[in-house]
Amino acid sequence: MRHCLLVVSLFGVLASIGPAIGGESGSAIFRGMRASDRAATIAGVPQTGLRCSGCHGRDASGAVAGSAVIPPVDGRTLREPAPTRPAYDPALFARALRDGLRSDGRPLALAMPRYGLEEAQIDALWLFLSQLEADERRGVEAGRVRFAVAAQPGNREEAEALRLSLERAWRALGSPDVNGRRAEFVSILADPASRAFDDVFAVLGSEPGTAFGTGLLDALVAQGIPVVGPAHLPSRDRERLPDVVWLTxxxxxxxxxxxxxxxxxxxxxxxxxxxxxxxxxxxxxxxxxxxxxxxxxxxxxxxxxxxxxxxxxxxxxxxxxxxxxxAPPFASRDELADLLASLVRDGLAESGRDLTRTRFLEAVDRSxxxxxxxxxxxxxxxxxxxxxxxxxxxxxxx
Ligand code: HEC
Structure with a gap:
């Protein structure tokens, strides 16, 4: 049994939980990273924690919940007319969220909450839903899929070492072409404000012993980038960061x-x-x-x-x-890399050829x-x- 006197560093971890990211992305609003801030009501009764993704799905593809049908709300579907309603535009979308009216003016079922969101937030949501399809396939090409290790100024060398170890672990698995794609591992110096992660499918890991700052995690998840494998953080972060797969x-x-x-x-x-x-x-x-x-x-x-x-x-x-x-489920960098490589292989295999971030996250969550x-x-x-x-x-x- 490991007995550690880590009180000081633990205080550090807890103290580093700063406020969430500044400017809000549509992705963060849709996935409810700050669900309690949202002024949602059902039949006039204020609600908390009603994230859009919780009902419509992380990829907005809709769901069937018992006898209720929750419609898809990705941008492409909303902009197309359907047998049950005319097409949405940004103004009709805003009206649906605020006043609960369908594009033809009929009221939406009560199960769809009414949201007191600001104009900028609704614009961000519409933009996000419009780009969602491309977003889901970031970093995916015909023959490869790109994963990144996020480096920060303080841990550049360790991040590069983890990347090399991931390549080693991937070779040890026989460098599989999973559903016709090979995996590529890059390390990227994380300036969360930059667009450096635009061509990355998912971020892997954190180095044992180095603090994977919650600020960086927040920024990645707010951009809709799945993160697999950071070390342990308090449960508050687990609830707040729905797209993170913890390895503890x-x-x-x-x-x-x-x-x-x-x-x-x-x-x-x-x-x-x-x-x-x-x-x-x-x-x-x-x-x-x-x-x-x-x-x-x-x-x-x-x-x-x-x-x-x-x-x-x-x-x-x-x-x-x-x-x-x-305790973290790995004792060394190589052990972490072995675990991540097999999670990647199995996640890719289970997601099928039609690879999306949401399918991958769901597969890794299950594995x-x-x-x-x-x-x-x-x-x-x-x-x-x-x-x-x-x-x-x-x-x-x-
Ligand atoms: C508690 C579950 C729930 C949550 C949370 C929720 N929705 Fe809905 N939403 C529904 C249901 C159910 C419908 C269908 C209502 C109907 O057909 O009358 C719907 C309908 C819609 C529609 C109309 C679609 C159409 O085809 O006419 C849009 C747009 C929409 N939701 C967007 C959102 C957004 C954006 C959020 C988050 C800000 C959100 N929803 C949160 C359940 C939910």
Whole structure:
């Protein structure tokens, strides 16, 4: 079991969660990266978290949900007349979102929320939907598909080393032509504002040990670029960044681990033990009077910690406190590259010849790659104590 005293760097991780990106892209609005900001209502009742992509699909291709049909809303479909309605233009699109009227003026079903979006946001959405088809195939050509490692000024060499390791891992898989395409790996110095990633299908990985800044992740995901494989970040980021495939287990696996192992995690004795596997558990514990906490053991999942001040208050609590978080599922750069290469191969194979970012993301999300007895691809596989880092915030007083 790895015991790490990483409190300082952990504070760093939490403190680096800055505000989300500045200018909003249509992609970020459509995929609800800041869903709580959106003024959506259903039958006049304010709603939060209603991302367009949640109903219409990440690629706006629509869905059938029980008896309800959710129509496709990609730009090409909207601009074409359909048997049930005339074509949309930007003004009719804006009216549909704000007033809930179809292009022929009839009201849309209540299930389609009404959105109090600003004009610039609606313009950005329309532009995004118009370019969506091309966007979905960025970096894809007849005979190749391009993946990038994102370098930052501080980790250029490591990014290049990861790229070389990816090439090695790809060769080890026999350099497959998957559905007629070979994979190409480039490393790009990430100036998120630049258009450097325009010809990239997806971004792979982050280097073990280097901080993959949330600012960079935000910028990539806001541009609609899938990211596969950054190291662990708190769950807040997982919810906020829907197009990121994490390679560490999720909340339920960690909660399960804690409930199975709590007895052996604490320092012993007949101390009262409390677990927090959710933010609500943690809030309840932090609300207890000091006297109730003294002499107890707190075992807290990293997923329960939502803000830096939660962590500060935990560190000050008069209890033995253990923070449990998933360890990265790789021990070395080569191991990470091997995992990423097989995720890429399987994801491409499952997406078929008609490759799109959405199909690829869905395929990678589903795939599980055995690594040290654990599933990857954001899975919730079984965990052993090798799979977690334990951070002792405050040792037991004896
Ligand atoms: C809770 C699910 C839900 C969410 C969230 C949602 N929609 Fe819809 N949307 C629907 C349904 C259902 C319809 C079909 C309504 C009908 O046919 O009467 C629809 C219809 C539409 C239409 C009209 C399509 C047509 O063919 O007439 C447009 C345009 C649209 N949605 C865009 C959006 C955008 C943009 C967002 C995000 C800002 C969004 N929707 C969010 C469920 C949703």
């Amino acid at each position: 287990p999720g909340e339920s696996a960690l909660a399960d681990f804690i409930s199975r192992n709590a007895g052996t995690l604490r320092d012993a004795g007949d101390r009262v033990e409390r677990h927090a596997t959710s933010a609500r558990d943690l809030a309840a514990i932090l609300a207890l009077p000091e006297a109730d906490l003294a002499g107890t053991s707190l075992i807290v999942s990293i997923f329960a910690v939502k803000t830096p001040s939660d962590l500060e208050r935990l560190a000050e609590a008069p209890a033995e406190t253990l923070l449990v978080r998933p 599980t790659v055995g690594i040290r007895g654990r599933s990857a691809g954001g899975g919730d596989g079984p965990m052993s104590s090798d799979d977690v880092d334990l951070i002792r915030l405050r040792p037991a007083r004896r």
